[in-house]
């Protein structure tokens with residue numbers, strides 16, 4: 001039985017509470033939130049606090065689930081790791097690529113597991129599409145069409161790049177998983193149609209060259225009323241020996257493959273994988289090193305759209321690494337970051 005602390009009792013925190021309660025191998029030890037009333041509402045009768053390290057010492061918890069807002073991911077996860085607790089964190093790994101690299105180094109220095117939950121990767125239908133892709137020979141391109149018209153209100157309607165920063169990371173991460181490849185370059189344009197209810201750019205097209213030469217094409221909009229796609233988007237894999245398609249909601253269409261293991265689905269699946277990794281000591285999919293290039297795709301796409309030219313992912317990584325070293329406040333983490341001679345090699349292949 002693993003006793004976890006939930007950090008962040010907001011809207012996604014509620015979904016994580018349900019996942020924790022649904023997993024017979026995991027139990028809730030307490031809730032940390034800057035808003036103590038929200039923490040109390042989330043877990044009546046259980047210990048609450050504003051600081052995960054203090055709450056961990058009080059409760060003797062085994063691990064932390066970080067579901068705070070993205071700017072808090074870096075401080076909360078760093079505190080937890082150096083308090084000796086493994087962390088399962090919501091996407092994105094951090095609010096900037098530089099702080100994501102700092103968290104990679106913090107995981108290395110502390111020796112604790114830090115796994116990022118990309119909930120949309122944990123989808124048996126995506127696993128099936130990946131298995132189909134594996135039978136089709138060399139891949140020419142993978143594309144995602146994402147068209148919806150949600151009215152969130154709140155922070156998303158004020159962000160400069162709401163679609164790329166808040167949503168597209170799911171598709172980018174799934175594309176890496178599907179191809180077993182990583183991004184090399186990106187060319188991206190973003191824009192905001194006249195009827196948009198977002199302040200920032202709600203539409204984007206991006207073409208990534210991936211390792212191995214396949215192209216990944218993303219076309220998305222968050223203000224596209226009518227004929228909406230699924231939240232996963234619509235996918236097409238075009239390969240040497242055929243094609244596979246997925247509407248994001250139903251079983252993919254393509255060559256026959258064995259049904260993948262359906263135990264790992266959504267955030268409940270990520271939680272189960274995390275718990276099993278703590279038990280076995282085996283590094284799970286989603287461990288922070290392997291996740292960071294999904295955030296790099298977002299940051300590079302925004303950079304390409306801003307500069308109006310293609311961008312090399314390695315340039316974006318090098319810049320983020322310099323920034324991470326410059327801004328790091330922990331000496332041990334800064335030394336670890338300085339020791340990296342090749343950021344991409346440190347992060348490892350997809």
Ligand SMILES: NC(=O)c1ccc[n+]([C@@H]2O[C@H](COP(=O)([O-])OP(=O)(O)OC[C@H]3O[C@@H](n4cnc5c(N)ncnc54)[C@H](O)[C@@H]3O)[C@@H](O)[C@H]2O)c1
Pocket residue numbers: 007008009010011012013032033034035038050067068069070072075076090091092118119120
């Ligand atoms: N996987 C998905 O499909 C999905 C969907 C929605 C949100 N998310 C992610 O979940 C995370 C949380 O999003 P949300 O919509 O629940 O946000 P939210 O604003 O509803 O809740 C965040 C909570 O974190 C708390 N918080 C902020 N700083 C803190 C700190 N330093 N220590 C402790 N608590 C702190 C806030 O008080 C708030 O209660 C984000 O990273 C978001 O990207 C993922």
